Amino acid sequence: MIQIGDKIVSSALFNNYFVCHLEKCRGMCCVYGDAGAPLEEEETRLLEEHIEKIKPFLRREGIQAIEEKGVWEFDGDGDRVTPLMGHDDCAYSVLDNGIARCGIENAFNSDSIDFQKPVSCHLYPIRVSKIGGNTALNYHQWDVCKPAIKLGKEYNMPVFRFLKDALTRVFGVAFYDELEQVYAEWQKR
DSSP states (O other): OEEETTEEEOTHHHHSBOOOOHHHHTTGGGTOSSSOOBOOHHHHHHHHHHHHHHGGGSOHHHHHHHHHHOSSEEOTTSOEEOOEETTTEETTEEEETTEEEEHHHHHHHTTSOSOOSOHHHHTTTEEEEEETTEEEEEEOOOGGGHHHHHHHHHHTOBHHHHTHHHHHHHHOHHHHHHHHHHHHHHHHO
16 A cells, blocks of 8 residues: 555555456446445535436436436435446446447546536546545446456556546546656655
């Protein structure tokens, strides 16, 4: 573990490799799981505010799930999450040639909304948690991401570097630059 300000960063972000390989995994992170994507309180407000602009980018089944369950819901642990269609697919997931993608991000990319997608999705496979007054960044490993690990090794792309845009969005340029400095020192070991 490496401490950068109030962030505790797992060394796994440096010594594991990752590049999403959607052609192989088919976007299964939007489909498999026991709950929807974790949401921050501000994100629930943004979803409520933008839902009518997001709906045109969703599947009929997703819209139905949102109308039945709400724009977001609490999971079994009491955390805010996106609703699911049935027991698996995120209500905001859409299929594009058999690959699950994010309808929220599609709305963002078409300039319909200014909310890109939930931070938990953008940062994946990094999972963020609180430890006391610190923020912990850990690498979540999942079997469906084995093709991403293989592709990451081929490109020699450490997890943190693959997620540069997401890390910068959430924690800022200075934090990301410090990650690069720590990684440079890490490689000298």
